Amino acid sequence: MQSAEEKGTTNRLRGVLDALLVPVLAIITALIVGGLIIWAVGGNAIAAYKALVQGAFGSPRALSETAVWSTPYIFAGLAVAFAFKGGLFNIGAEGQLALGAVAAALIGYALPVWLGIQLSPFIHIPLAVGMGILAGAIWAAIPGALKAYTGAHEVINTIMMNYIALNITSFLLNGPMKDPDPLNVVARTPPIALSARIPPIFPHLRVHWGFVLALLVAVFVWWILQKTTLGREIRTVGANPDAAKYAGINVKRMIIVTMAISGALAGLAGAIEVTALNYRHELGFSIGYGFDAIAIALLGKSNPFGVVLAAILFGAMRNGATRMQFVTQIPVDIISVIQALILLFVAADAIVRYIYRIRAPQDRVVLTRGWGG
Amino acid sequence: MDWRRFTIIALVIAIMIGTVVSIGLSQNPPLVIIVSMLATTIAVATPLTLGALSGIYCERAGVVNIGIEGMMLAGAFFGWLGAIYMNTVFHFPAMPSLLAGVIAAILTGAVFSLLHAVLSITFKVDQIIGGTVINILAAGITGFLNRQMFFGAGSVFGGQVPHSPGVLPSIHVPILSSIPVFGRMFEQQPITVAAIILVFVTHLVLFYTRWGLRTRAVGEHPRAADTVGINVIRMRYMNVIIGGCMAGLAGGYLTLESISSFEPLMSNGRGFIALAAMIFGNWTPFGAWAAALVFGAAQAMQINLQFFRALIPPQLAALQNSYVVGLSPYLLTMIILTGVIGRTTPPAADGKPYEK
Numbered sequence: 001m002q003s004a005e006e007k008g009t010t011n012r013l014r015g016v017l018d019a020l021l022v023p024v025l026a027i028i029t030a031l032i033v034g035g036l037i038i039w040a041v042g043g044n045a046i047a048a049y050k051a052l053v054q055g056a057f058g059s060p061r062a063l064s065e066t067a068v069w070s071t072p073y074i075f076a077g078l079a080v081a082f083a084f085k086g087g088l089f090n091i092g093a094e095g096q097l098a099l100g101a102v103a104a105a106l107i108g109y110a111l112p113v114w115l116g117i118q119l120s121p122f123i124h125i126p127l128a129v130g131m132g133i134l135a136g137a138i139w140a141a142i143p144g145a146l147k148a149y150t151g152a153h154e155v156i157n158t159i160m161m162n163y164i165a166l167n168i169t170s171f172l173l174n175g176p177m178k179d180p181d182p183l184n185v186v187a188r189t190p191p192i193a194l195s196a197r198i199p200p201i202f203p204h205l206r207v208h209w210g211f212v213l214a215l216l217v218a219v220f221v222w223w224i225l226q227k228t229t230l231g232r233e234i235r236t237v238g239a240n241p242d243a244a245k246y247a248g249i250n251v252k253r254m255i256i257v258t259m260a261i262s263g264a265l266a267g268l269a270g271a272i273e274v275t276a277l278n279y280r281h282e283l284g285f286s287i288g289y290g291f292d293a294i295a296i297a298l299l300g301k302s303n304p305f306g307v308v309l310a311a312i313l314f315g316a317m318r319n320g321a322t323r324m325q326f327v328t329q330i331p332v333d334i335i336s337v338i339q340a341l342i343l344l345f346v347a348a349d350a351i352v353r354y355i356y357r358i359r360a361p362q363d364r365v366v367l368t369r370g371w372g373g
Numbered sequence: 374m375d376w377r378r379f380t381i382i383a384l385v386i387a388i389m390i391g392t393v394v395s396i397g398l399s400q401n402p403p404l405v406i407i408v409s410m411l412a413t414t415i416a417v418a419t420p421l422t423l424g425a426l427s428g429i430y431c432e433r434a435g436v437v438n439i440g441i442e443g444m445m446l447a448g449a450f451f452g453w454l455g456a457i458y459m460n461t462v463f464h465f466p467a468m469p470s471l472l473a474g475v476i477a478a479i480l481t482g483a484v485f486s487l488l489h490a491v492l493s494i495t496f497k498v499d500q501i502i503g504g505t506v507i508n509i510l511a512a513g514i515t516g517f518l519n520r521q522m523f524f525g526a527g528s529v530f531g532g533q534v535p536h537s538p539g540v541l542p543s544i545h546v547p548i549l550s551s552i553p554v555f556g557r558m559f560e561q562q563p564i565t566v567a568a569i570i571l572v573f574v575t576h577l578v579l580f581y582t583r584w585g586l587r588t589r590a591v592g593e594h595p596r597a598a599d600t601v602g603i604n605v606i607r608m609r610y611m612n613v614i615i616g617g618c619m620a621g622l623a624g625g626y627l628t629l630e631s632i633s634s635f636e637p638l639m640s641n642g643r644g645f646i647a648l649a650a651m652i653f654g655n656w657t658p659f660g661a662w663a664a665a666l667v668f669g670a671a672q673a674m675q676i677n678l679q680f681f682r683a684l685i686p687p688q689l690a691a692l693q694n695s696y697v698v699g700l701s702p703y704l705l706t707m708i709i710l711t712g713v714i715g716r717t718t719p720p721a722a723d724g725k726p727y728e729k
Contacts, residue, residue, distance in 0.1 A: 041521050160703040291512070294505055344510065
């Protein structure tokens with residue numbers, strides 16, 4: 001006989017295994033289909049995947065680069081997952097991330113010049129990162145407010161905001177914020193001051209404290225969602241806005257707050273890329289993060305820890321792909337195809353369940369709703 | 374679609390044309406500028422019009438399709454690939470190659486929309502997520518094949534982009550195109566002409582045929598439709614695939630009619646703007662076309678202002694900045710979606726899977 005407590009632990013363990021089963025099978029299936037595609041275009045799938053794994057995990061440097069790639073994915077994946085929890089679909093992580101990066105870069109290189117003094121890193125780094133967070137939050141709060149007060153669907157508005165952000169960023173990086181270095185021909189900002197730079201963890205490796213911060217933020221997001229009143233209210237609005245209204249929750253305010261926090265996380269992704277890795281913002285570096293973030297949030301089932309695992313997987317694939325292309329001449333873009341296939345099999349879990357003969361779960365999670373509501 | 378909304382659309386287009394006319398006045402006679410603006414507007418609105426029609430077929434049948442962007446991108450790539458294959462590998466002349474490209478583009482749209490139909494109708498996947506899957510998949514496949522086939526060493530085309538068969542030639546509409554000055558408006562390329570014809574055809578199909586009545590029934594009240602013996606699943610599948618063909622053709626416009634090359638992610642948000650046009654047009658073909666023309670006019674303004682860049686007065690200095698004009702269609706979309714220019718009603722069962 002098991003005690004009640006043991007039974008609870010067993011059930012919880014089974015729950016975790018059940019939750020992991022479909023994503024893991026989805027990844028395996030996507031890799032098999034991806035392998036068939038590589039084979040179809042005349043490549044060697046085994047050699048390609050071997051190079052991919054070596055490139056991602058084969059050496060301390062490879063591991064460091066995987067962590068570097070994963071960092072923005074964790075932040076941006078958390079951003080999309082957070083919005084999902086509130087019943088909102090934030091396709092605008094890309095624009096929020098770009099503006100977060102621009103804002104952090106501006107504070108990073110211009111603030112010491114404006115003030116005419118040397119800043120302590122303990123003041124300068126939080127200011128630069130904070131500005132990035134703020135920019136992302138504002139950029140996401142706009143479609144949130146439009147949704148709350150006019151009913152305009154956030155899916156189209158966040159996409160439109162992406163293109164608007166792209167135009168604004170292009171304007172700034174080609175104009176007022178362009179690196180004045182006479183040798184510079186590309187659209188990028190000047191390098192940020194030394195006092196605004198987050199240092200690497202180990203000498204000679206690029207992995208930086210931003211990665212550790214990303215892991216801490218994942219725990220923080222989990223804490224907000226599961227242990228605070230705010231999180232409970234956001235989840236209630238996400239599960240059933242009508243019920244939330246009757247429970248006395250200000251649904252309109254919650255929509256805006258959810259989008260703002262989601263955007264803040266995306267802005268943080270951009271700010272960390274600038275302050276901890278590139279030390280400047282360059283046009284075009286952020287392209288594709290928005291859709292990758294959606295795939296990561298879905299693969300992680302919107303659970304902060306699931307998002308971390310999914311982000312590390314995606315980071316590892318992106319990082320390993322460079323070696324794969326170098327060794328086997330298979331274009332890195334195959335990774336996008338595999339990621340789309342993973343997303344396909346996670347979204348349509350019925351396909352995976354059918355292939356592997358797994359029973360369906362009792363409850364289905366509703367992530368988004370149509371234009372009407 | 375009410376007259377008030379058409380009036381607003383006409384007014385917005387008139388303001389945009391008026392701006393360009395007043396700026397270019399000292400260099401070109403107004404009539405020439407107006408006709409040139411209108412001709413460009415009609416042409417560049419084509420992918421938006423077709424994308425909006427695609428959305429109308431899907432959503433009138435009750436399936437939300439935000440994968441139009443991806444279908445367009447895939448149509449653009451495979452249409453272009455089809456034309457190049459016929460021309461370079463099988464040595465067909467330019468014209469048949471381009472037509473084969475158009476067919477390839479349409480079929481690509483159909484294949485991708487079939488996937489969307491399977492996901493959203495059969496597997497009842499959240500339709501917005503299904504559409505996102507289509508978008509990511511299309512971006513991945515086109516990016517991968519583009520690099521693999523044209524830039525990879527040892528690939529079909531030996532690591533270089535082959536000479537393209539050019540773009541589809543203009544059709545001169547008889548009589549109308551011989552009118553002095555205004556005739557220019559009636560010299561349009563075939564996909565543009567097809568898009569306009571399809572607007573009328575879609576209107577007739579949707580509101581004056583049994584098929585259209587059934588489509589709308591399935592999108593408004595699927596259970597009632599089912600009760601009277603309409604096959605809800607089949608109607609939804611067919612309409613989503615027809616919609617996919619339109620989106621594929623829109624992609625064909627990009628690589629076979631507008632310019633003769635492919636660039637990764639070249640659909641550049643047109644699929645999403647098309648959805649906004651569909652919503653602003655209140656899910657009607659003429660309304661959606663009118664809305665697409667507004668976006669077309671915004672783009673035509675951007676193109677035409679480049680010619681008159683030096684003439685822009687200091688009061689309108691913002692227009693000199695291509696990024697300010699460049700973001701205007703997106704801003705316009707957001708303003709339209711707020712409903713300040715009139716509320717819209719989607720089909721009642723839009724986005725809801727049908728459970729028997």
